[in-house]
Amino acid sequence: MDTRAIREQFPILDQEVNGHPLVYLDSAATSQKPIQVIEALNSYYRQNNSNVHRGVHTLGTRATDQYEGARNKVKQFINAYSTQEVIFTRGTTTAINMVGYGYARHFLTEGDEIVITEMEHHSNIIPWQQAAKFTGATLKYIPMEEDGTITLDSVRSTITDKTRIVAMTHVSNVLGTVNPIKEVAEIAHENGAIIVVDGAQGVPHMKVDVQDLDCDFYAFSGHKMCGPTGIGVLYGKKHLLEKMEPVEFGGEMIDFVGLYDSTWKELPWKFEGGTPIIAGAIGLGAAIDFLEEIGLHQIEAHENEIVQYAQGLFTDMEGLTIFGPEKRSGLITFNIEGVHPHDTATVLDAEGIAVRAGHHCAQPLMKWLNVTATARASFYLYNSKDDVDRLVEGIQLAKEYFGDVF
Structure with missing residues (x-):
């Protein structure tokens, strides 16, 4: 790959x-945008800006074609069975909350897990904390190994016939742990549960096939x-x-x-109330x-090479703690x-050099690691x-500077 x-x-x-050439190592927080995406947004606003679905005029038709084309x-990108299974949201957080509110609160009861x-x-x-409080369900945690991974034995011992929802990240945004989603989904289904996958750190870095994973929900x-x-x-x-x-209730979804009383549109528009994120969807398309032209398998291989190189250098540095398993996705968290x-x-x-520092929206994990915060360098195709x-x-x-200070 020609980086x-x-x-x-x-x-x-x-x-x-x-005063230094930028080194951007914070893609796990947000990636940078190639010129093709910037130009797609510019083109939409310059030439096709209109609301979608409702109008019969030319601009409305163009915008609708681009929006639904992105869907x-x-x-195709995640190998969904149908476009009816693809709901546009504001992001991963909104998508998971939609399942928490629209599914969990309606189908969980006291005693469920x-x-x-x-x-x-x-x-x-x-x-899931909120869904458990609302329904009386019990929230349970799969035990983690010392290196920040989970075993299928631990999954089997935690999931029971009372489990109704298993929610799991595909890739940890702190540890880089890649979870065995396909195998966990099989265990969940054997016990009558569904699996909800946080794919925010998965889809950008590896080829994801939701039908092969057999996940019930996947958010990114x-x-x-x-x-x-x-x-x-x-x-x-x-x-x-x-x-x-x-x-969400209002226009577009009815x-x-x-x-x-009112009735709802068919999928996927049932979940896209109001004017949708038209330019965002076109930019995502x-x-x-861009990613498919390069190839997700090549991107994953490139990141693996970079992170292995970094791990080798980090291991040789005194006074540096690396968190997470040896085999990981393209990031290193350290102190x-x-x-x-x-x-x-x-x-x-x-x-x-841009890196991320803090608890990375993972305070329970920071407590498990026995730290208050960490630094994270995350790598991408560039x-x-x-x-x-x-x-x-x-x-x-940094070591030399603070060594002199203290």
């Missing part, structure tokens, strides 16, 4: 920050996969989406409105075109002994081994 040629397609990366791209893990992002914890965000912010997807099996209740992660990130930023070298040099500077 240099790929990098040239991302205008934002061609700049200096604090079809998503369907919701099973999750301690490695979840807050977006895949809080909706456009902005982590070279697309715009404010657009995401909830995939759901058609028979489950048909049972679910909408969580079939018939009377004075005292352009991002999918420097005696240095707060925010201080580490500040020193790195002074060198033009990163190279040179970026890793710059990161290592920056970490060494």
